[in-house]
Structure formats: C-alpha cells, structure tokens
Amino acid sequence: MAQRLATEYVNTTLQMTEFQMNQxxxxxxxxxxxxxxxxxxxxxxxxxxxENGGEAIRLNVERRGHLYICTFSCRVVNPHLNNAVRKLFVTYKGSGSVNRIYQGFTMEYYYESGSVRRISELTANGSKLIYQHKQSLSEMMTLFKSDAIEREIAALRLEIDSLLDCRLTVQSDKMIGEIDGKLAAINRRLIELEL
Incomplete structure (x- = not known):
C-alpha cells in the first residue's frame, strides 16, 4: 500500500454553530x-x-449570524495533525478539495457538505476520473417535484399581460418599441423554459 506523503486542503469551508464551535x-x-x-x-x-513537533495550521473563522464560517487552505505532513484536521473536516461537513499526495501520484477528493462528489487520480501523464457522484433517487424526486419553473412561467405570463395592456394605452412609437423589445425577451425566456 502506498505511503501518504502529505495532505492538502484547498479552499476548504466549514460551517459550525456556536455550540459546535465551543465543542x-x-x-x-x-x-x-x-x-x-x-x-x-x-x-x-x-x-x-x-502539533508538538512544531507543524501548525491556521483556520480563519468569521461569524455570520448564528453560524461560524471557517475557511482554510493548508498542507499537512504530520499524521496527528492530519488526523485532527480530517476529523474536523468530516465532523463539520466540509466543502472543498482534499489532495492526498503519494509518491508519483495525487488523489484529489472534491467534497460538498461533507460528501464526496468526485475522486480523481492525478499523475504526470494526466488526470483520471475514479468516482463521480450521481444524483440519488431522493435528489431526483425533489428536483422532479420542484415547481420553480412553472412559477416562473406563470409570472412571465402575468408580465406579458401587463405589457400588452400597457401597449394598448401608449401612443408613442418609442414606448411601443420598448414594450415590444421587452415582450420579445420574455418570449425567448418562455421558449427556453417550456422546452
């Protein structure tokens, strides 16, 4: 089994409540x-x-409302420090890239909210995709049940009705041209949504 040389955390973000931060x-x-x-x-x-040997990492923490947002990028060599950062990342559902560096290759893990979304192997010869997250049945059902597009279509139709009413009362050719331009843009958006 290959020996890990280091671990890099790239543009990593964690969210913690005040209780979790204190814990x-x-x-x-x-x-x-x-x-x-x-x-x-x-x-x-x-x-x-x-770490007792002197290796250290810095975590920047900013309070936003009731959450603490922790961001950091670092390279960790010491196994004890690496274990502490890994536990922090997993416990608080980190997002970002984690590169596990071995002799001759690097395994790149991309996380979103604590879940692995993609794993790639990086070598001198290029990149090879090992794993890619596919949407689960529950995620697809949520997307299927979403009515955001139908609500946007209904709002656009109301806007069309309003613009047509306005067009009937306007006398200026310039105003009619502006209204027609808005109607054309809305019509293009409706076509995109209904496809």
Missing part, C-alpha cells in the same frame, strides 16, 4: 495537538492548531 475548541487539544485562538480586527478569529 470543537474543547476537544481540539490532545496529547499531540494544542490550539490557540487569536482575535483579529473586525471580530474575526484565527484558530491555530499546532
């Missing part, structure tokens, strides 16, 4: 890992996870 900070310290919290200007925070 994370309580469990972040282990016999191998310690943490520090720095308060930055504007109320943002930076959490530094540091």
């Amino acid at each position: 994370f900070l309580l469990t972040a310290d282990t016999c191998y890992i310690s943490h520090r919290v720095k308060v930055l200007g504007g109320g943002e925070q930076e959490i530094v996870l540091e």
